[in-house]
Amino acid sequence: MNIGKAAEASGVSAKMIRYYEAVDLIPAPVRTQSGYRDYSDRDVHTLRFIQRARSLGFTVEQMRNLLSLWQDRHRASADVRKVAMQHIVDLERKIDELQQMRNTLAHLADHCQNDGRPDCPILEELARAPCAGS
Amino acid sequence: MNIGKAAEASGVSAKMIRYYEAVDLIPAPVRTQSGYRDYSDRDVHTLRFIQRARSLGFTVEQMRNLLSLWQDRHRASADVRKVAMQHIVDLERKIDELQQMRNTLAHLADHCQNDGRPDCPILEELARAPCAGS
DNA sequence: GATAAACCTTGCCACTGTGTCAAGGTCAAG
DNA sequence: CTTGACCTTGACACAGTGGCAAGGTTTATC
Structure with a gap:
């Protein structure tokens, strides 16, 4: 799924997806042969998590924290x-x-x-x- | 009065005074021979006005508006x-x-x-x- | 198969309002 | 006259977001 579809599916703009990648909030996705970012459903799930956290006013730094807790099964x-x-x-x-x-x-x-x-x-x-x- | 004194007297930091000048919220003051900004009591009064407006959450654009109303005797x-x-x-x-x-x-x-x-x-x-x- | 539209890429500038830091000039007190 | 405190400009940073430009890609239509 390219960035446009991922943006639509997650509610996070393409611009912000690239931004979150640049500040290492999300990992860089795999790329197609032509260089397009390629997102999985799991990636979109993460983006949706971020979108919800943003809508509750969490900062990027707080989200970093929340994401690592989310991904830690032993939190x-x-x-x-x-x-x-x-x-x-x-x-x-x-x-x-x-x-x-x-x-x-x-x-x-x-x-x-x-x-x-x-x-x-x-x-x-x-x-x-x-x-x-x- | 140099910028440091004006900052102290108005409660607006020297940095912000220069910023407000750069964005044309306040006019550029006269300069001493050595290039120092030289503020009058009137300038400080204006800065204090700005400081109060900022503390009430007005943006720079809104202050532009308020300042021109303030300075307009026929408002x-x-x-x-x-x-x-x-x-x-x-x-x-x-x-x-x-x-x-x-x-x-x-x-x-x-x-x-x-x-x-x-x-x-x-x-x-x-x-x-x-x-x-x- | 060609062409056009819609999309992607990177990179840069903008905004608000504030802080910090650096390199250099100036002023005041000792 | 030296030292320290100040001034000058300029640059970089922050958080998030928008926008634009120049170029490559994909898709759909003819």
Whole structure:
């Protein structure tokens, strides 16, 4: 199966398949006589695994970890869970950050006249000089 | 004021100040005879504005917009609010995405035995073949 | 069998935003 | 005047992804 078919079957773009190969996340596949990459169903299965992990926000490095656990028949489920839990912590930190931004902005937007006049608390906040007294 | 002082005074690193200049977010400052960038208090004020906008997650492109509104005495507050509201929508979309990832993962981790055995619903989910019936 | 369309190959550039490092010039304090 | 702290430019890196270009291949159509 050439890269186009593998991309379609796995949901990972051809471009990204080549990228994952370049960063050694997946092994280089065999090549046809004319140099085309040739993927097996097993390869596509792996790509689908990667696609799912990406959609859950795992980084390439985390996927490296997950893939080796996946391929290790003697893994401990606790090890997998540890990777997942760490990622959950990362996600939660990120969510918190974004929510703080959102809340601050929503608060400012709430106090904006929202009309043709130039006075705007949003810009005022951004331009505010940091002063010792506040 | 040279770039180091301006960085310290504004909270934007020297590196990023040069970057913002390179992408035309801020104008190139005057130079001393020896070629050092020379910033005014006004420049630092602008940098502080940028620093605050960045901390609220605005992109460089959005800041370009905000800066020109800020510097336009005849702006309409509604225009500023529109930029902010769009960013809020973007933030909320991102938050939703991350929360979905988090929830999926938390659910999977919850069902993980978390022991030395290899069976793990997290890996099983990632490896699951997509089938018409589910 | 020829030709055209659709695909593959590699390689390079772009983006965001930030860090680091190097080689060389400059300034300030001792 | 020397030393150390700073400035300058330039380059490379990161994560992932998109795009383009020039060239080879395969497939389908005539």
